[in-house]
Amino acid sequence: MTGSNGDGLDEAIGRRRFLGYVLAAPTLVAAAELVPPAPAADAQLPSPELTELLDLNDVMTAAALPTSGLISVEVNPDGTVSFALPRVEVGQGITTSTAMLIAEELAVPLERVRVTLADARPELVFNQLTGGSNTTIATYTPIRVAAAIARLRLLAAAAAELGSAVTDLTMKAGMIIDRSGGGIDIGALAEKAASTETRRVSVELAPRGNFTVIGKAHNRIDALDAVTGRKKFTMDLDIPDAKPTMVCRPPTINGTVGSVANLAEVRSMPGVTDVVVISTGVVVRAGTFGQCVDAIRALKVAWRPGTAEGKSDESVLRELEAAELPLGLRPPAPVVEGKFTFYFRSNSALEPNCAVADVGADRAEIWSALKSPIVAQRAIAAKLGLPPGRVIVHVTEGGGSFGRKLFFDAALEAAEVSQKIGKPVKLMWHRADDSRQGRTHPMATSRVRAAYVGGTVLSYKQRHTSVSTDLGHGLGEIITAMAARLPVGDIGFSQTFFHLSQAMSYRFGASSQLLSETDRGFNTGSMRNVYSPDVTCARELIVDQLAARMGKDPYRFRHDFLRDDRSRAVLAKAAEAGDWGRPMPVGTAQGIAFHAEYKAVSAALVEIDCRPETVNRPIRDGVTGPRVTKAVFAVDVGLAVNPRGLEAQMMGCIMDGIALALTSSLHLDDGYFLEASWDNYFYTRQWNTPPELQIIIMPSTSEEPGGAGELGVAASMAAVACAYGRATGTMPTSFPINHGTLSFVPKPTVPPVPQSPVDGLNDAR
Amino acid sequence: MPEHTFRVNGEQVTVDVAGDVRLLWVLRDILGITGPKYGCGINVCKACTSHINGRAVNPCAIPVKDLQPTDEVTTIEGLPATVGEDLHPMQQAWLDHDVAQCGYCQPGQIMAAVALVRRVAVEGREITDVDLDGLRNICRCGTYFRIREAVKAGAEHM
Ligand code: FES
Numbered sequence: 019m020t021g022s023n024g025d026g027l028d029e030a031i032g033r034r035r036f037l038g039y040v041l042a043a044p045t046l047v048a049a050a051e052l053v054p055p056a057p058a059a060d061a062q063l064p065s066p067e068l069t070e071l072l073d074l075n076d077v078m079t080a081a082a083l084p085t086s087g088l089i090s091v092e093v094n095p096d097g098t099v100s101f102a103l104p105r106v107e108v109g110q111g112i113t114t115s116t117a118m119l120i121a122e123e124l125a126v127p128l129e130r131v132r133v134t135l136a137d138a139r140p141e142l143v144f145n146q147l148t149g150g151s152n153t154t155i156a157t158y159t160p161i162r163v164a165a166a167i168a169r170l171r172l173l174a175a176a177a178a179e180l181g182s183a184v185t186d187l188t189m190k191a192g193m194i195i196d197r198s199g200g201g202i203d204i205g206a207l208a209e210k211a212a213s214t215e216t217r218r219v220s221v222e223l224a225p226r227g228n229f230t231v232i233g234k235a236h237n238r239i240d241a242l243d244a245v246t247g248r249k250k251f252t253m254d255l256d257i258p259d260a261k262p263t264m265v266c267r268p269p270t271i272n273g274t275v276g277s278v279a280n281l282a283e284v285r286s287m288p289g290v291t292d293v294v295v296i297s298t299g300v301v302v303r304a305g306t307f308g309q310c311v312d313a314i315r316a317l318k319v320a321w322r323p324g325t326a327e328g329k330s331d332e333s334v335l336r337e338l339e340a341a342e343l344p345l346g347l348r349p350p351a352p353v354v355e356g357k358f359t360f361y362f363r364s365n366s367a368l369e370p371n372c373a374v375a376d377v378g379a380d381r382a383e384i385w386s387a388l389k390s391p392i393v394a395q396r397a398i399a400a401k402l403g404l405p406p407g408r409v410i411v412h413v414t415e416g417g418g419s420f421g422r423k424l425f426f427d428a429a430l431e432a433a434e435v436s437q438k439i440g441k442p443v444k445l446m447w448h449r450a451d452d453s454r455q456g457r458t459h460p461m462a463t464s465r466v467r468a469a470y471v472g473g474t475v476l477s478y479k480q481r482h483t484s485v486s487t488d489l490g491h492g493l494g495e496i497i498t499a500m501a502a503r504l505p506v507g508d509i510g511f512s513q514t515f516f517h518l519s520q521a522m523s524y525r526f527g528a529s530s531q532l533l534s535e536t537d538r539g540f541n542t543g544s545m546r547n548v549y550s551p552d553v554t555c556a557r558e559l560i561v562d563q564l565a566a567r568m569g570k571d572p573y574r575f576r577h578d579f580l581r582d583d584r585s586r587a588v589l590a591k592a593a594e595a596g597d598w599g600r601p602m603p604v605g606t607a608q609g610i611a612f613h614a615e616y617k618a619v620s621a622a623l624v625e626i627d628c629r630p631e632t633v634n635r636p637i638r639d640g641v642t643g644p645r646v647t648k649a650v651f652a653v654d655v656g657l658a659v660n661p662r663g664l665e666a667q668m669m670g671c672i673m674d675g676i677a678l679a680l681t682s683s684l685h686l687d688d689g690y691f692l693e694a695s696w697d698n699y700f701y702t703r704q705w706n707t708p709p710e711l712q713i714i715i716m717p718s719t720s721e722e723p724g725g726a727g728e729l730g731v732a733a734s735m736a737a738v739a740c741a742y743g744r745a746t747g748t749m750p751t752s753f754p755i756n757h758g759t760l761s762f763v764p765k766p767t768v769p770p771v772p773q774s775p776v777d778g779l780n781d782a783r
Numbered sequence: 784m785p786e787h788t789f790r791v792n793g794e795q796v797t798v799d800v801a802g803d804v805r806l807l808w809v810l811r812d813i814l815g816i817t818g819p820k821y822g823c824g825i826n827v828c829k830a831c832t833s834h835i836n837g838r839a840v841n842p843c844a845i846p847v848k849d850l851q852p853t854d855e856v857t858t859i860e861g862l863p864a865t866v867g868e869d870l871h872p873m874q875q876a877w878l879d880h881d882v883a884q885c886g887y888c889q890p891g892q893i894m895a896a897v898a899l900v901r902r903v904a905v906e907g908r909e910i911t912d913v914d915l916d917g918l919r920n921i922c923r924c925g926t927y928f929r930i931r932e933a934v935k936a937g938a939e940h941m
């Protein structure tokens with residue numbers, strides 16, 4: 019069953035042995051260092067491709083080495099197994115995949131594994147950051163090691179108990195069974211297998227061929243809670259006296275409060291308990307969020323200018339132009355060139371920014387879905403003037419992230435307010451705030467030039483110019499800290515990040531891809547898949563042009579130029595399953611694209627319908643436009659821990675890719691974004707969803723899993739763009755393609771939040 | 784303060800709050816019923832979708848004073864009881880198809896789906912792609928395709 023790859027690995031290092039610990043505790047607790055030592059990357063490798071030497075995930079994984087703490091698996095007397103995951107679940111399915119790793123090693127049913135989210139653990143330093151699709155890559159081995167050690171201890175305890183040799187015992191469904199068929203539940207062994215002292219233990223991990231849980235499709239462990247409404251998000255928590263709190267925000271990006279004319283009047287409005295000015299606006303705390311909205315709308319505030327005053331899409335385009343890096347001399351060969359524009363996009367999740375804070379004189383307690391809780395803890399402590407040890411940060415489950423929850427804007431605000439008024443607060447951003455003042459994917463341009471002669475591509479140059487991406491949430495610190503250890507010279511961490519995430523997957527001769535950034539006045543962040551959707555979209559459109567110049571089919575061209583078998587296999591799979599090249603009616607077309615990242619490879623094939631009757635199909639308060647009628651996606655992440663979860667992530671990535679290519683963007687005008695809610699910002703909706711969708715998980719090609727949460731966005735966006743170009747006969751150069759048409763009437767900026775309608779009963783359906 | 788009486792998930796409730804406070808906040812902030820989620824507050828995202836007298840509504844757009852004492856509000860928490868089971872067939876279909884990712888939109892999605900299936904049944908026909916295209920609930924995690932599959936499966940058992 020095991021591939022030759024796996025067997026070879028076993029032989030090469032003898033056995034897959036790892037060190038871990040049994041901890042002194044009343045019940046069995048086994049632990050492992052979050053990141054076990056990996057073979058050091060040889061920095062002398064003369065590779066032209068930095069991403070081959072080391073990718074972002076190696077950096078994130080290696081960064082944790084000197085300081086990592088322990089993670090522990092605990093067996094409880096009731097037969098359950100507990101684990102506190104130092105990451106945040108925001109929909110990506112990591113609590114489920116983590117439970118699967120433990121269920122595999124301990125042979126317990128998945129339902130008996132309880133995965134919770136760890137509070138901020140400062141001793142983990144760099145290794146409590148959920149980002150870069152790194153969770154499974156970084157935790158896969160340590161969690162299995164801890165669970166395998168627990169397994170050893172349980173077997174030893176059972177042997178004593180049953181009077182039988184360990185070799186005669188088997189583990190099944192949470193029981194340990196001897197040859198006579200007699201058995202004992204692991205719960206009954208939890209105390210007997212405990213240790214009175216902390217000891218170092220070595221353990222062997224099962225090879226891939228023996229897996230019974232890992233690699234099999236499992237439904238999510240939190241699904242029942244999600245469908246019954248029992249799943250608790252931050253705003254659902256019942257923290258005593260934490261009353262609804264909202265902020266009246268400025269009409270322009272990052273404006274500040276000048277003065278408030280009617281504080282006393284608003285304080286006496288129904289339900290209102292507090293109105294105070296903080297650094298980001300005027301805060302209202304009330305009995306209900308509805309009363310917060312009323313009070314915010316009543317406030318009379320004089321605002322000071324923000325950090326993007328007077329700016330518009332056009333002025334930012336000019337800034338980008340001024341910051342462009344040269345493409346160099348035009349080579350003496352035929353070239354294909356293109357310049358592509360990508361407008362601002364919102365990474366708002368459906369759950370808006372929110373946090374609960376309870377700050378006292380010498381302590382603070384925070385609840386929020388945080389991807390970088392240690393950095394949040396440090397920043398909050400600094401803001402409050404408390405030692406970090408006095409700030410407890412609870413990580414809650416999040417309603418989506420897409421990069422948004424790498425930051426802790428709401429947690430910082432909630433802490434500031436709670437300290438100021440001396441009361442607990444449940445602070446939530448209104449959707450309009452989340453849309454207009456929240457983090458964005460920065461506007462960017464990408465210029466590409468490829469030179470070719472005959473059937474050979476001689477060179478490929480890409481210059482990506484972007485409004486600055488704010489990486490100040492910890493990922494930036496990781497990369498800065500590691501930059502000195504990388505052969506990239508003295509460049510900033512966003513450039514390093516860019517290098518690390520952009521592989522050159524094609525044999526295109528001398529290639530160079532560079533990033534330059536400008537303007538720090540916007541609230542930006544690492545939106546799902548960060549630079550890759552734009553960079554890949556531009557590249558794949560040029561690839562289609564190159565293919566056309568050489569008279570080759572776009573699929574064949576890619577297949578011929580991809581660097582390795584694994585890449586070619588995933589592309590061929592998508593082409594075959596999607597019936598590439600089938601005859602299509604005029605105005606419709608297929609598009610195909612490839613992307614590699616996070617130690618994974620992926621290919622998308624889509625079919626698009628750009629005929630007028632489809633483009634103009636009527637939908638109330640929605641954008642229709644071209645419809646992606648079919649999407650086929652093939653993915654190879656090395657080892658897929660939970661194929662059903664991976665499939666779900668790819669499905670979400672496809673919906674993101676469709677939105678990025680066709681419908682979703684922010685329009686910047688006079689220092690603010692026009693979009694204020696979901697009827698303005700056109701993320702993919704049911705009427706944009708491909709009625710036909712197929713996701714193919716390639717057979718495992720590795721002993722180690724790759725990253726998956728973001729992987730699929732780039733190839734999806736690129737395939738949609740390529741299909742659109744082929745259906746219309748014109749290569750699109752500006753994204754999303756409908757950005758030039760404003761499909762809504764912008765909502766006012768003063769007051770900053772719209773009133774809720776009152777006619778909801780009329781809509782009963 | 785004025786009192787408002789109506790029924791929620793099979794029980795009579797009375798709340799003491801200004802009449803223009805929207806039902807969503809009465810449910811979440813006063814009654815502690817947190818299944819219906821906030822996503823926009825202006826009746827466009829549909830995350831708060833619940834039922835009144837069996838029909839889908841958006842409580843963020845309903846002033847509490849509009850409710851009559853006999854009006855039956857059903858949130859996701861009360862959905863199983865409408866069929867006298869631990870889970871409504873639509874919830875079971877959601878589990879079978881492993882629809883939820885972050886889960887934030889899903890209470891609203893399920894409530895909208897149940898109302899859609901009831902509506903289509905009254906019209907004496909099957910669910911079509913056009914019906915599914917007409918579901919307005921946003922899922923920012925992009926679970927739309929599995930939602931489509933689950934609605935069709937759930938409809939068969941309703
Ligand atoms: S919160 Fe009610 S529809 Fe969005």
Ligand code: FES
Nearest residue numbers: 885886888922924
């Ligand atoms: S599952 Fe996350 S918004 Fe729908």
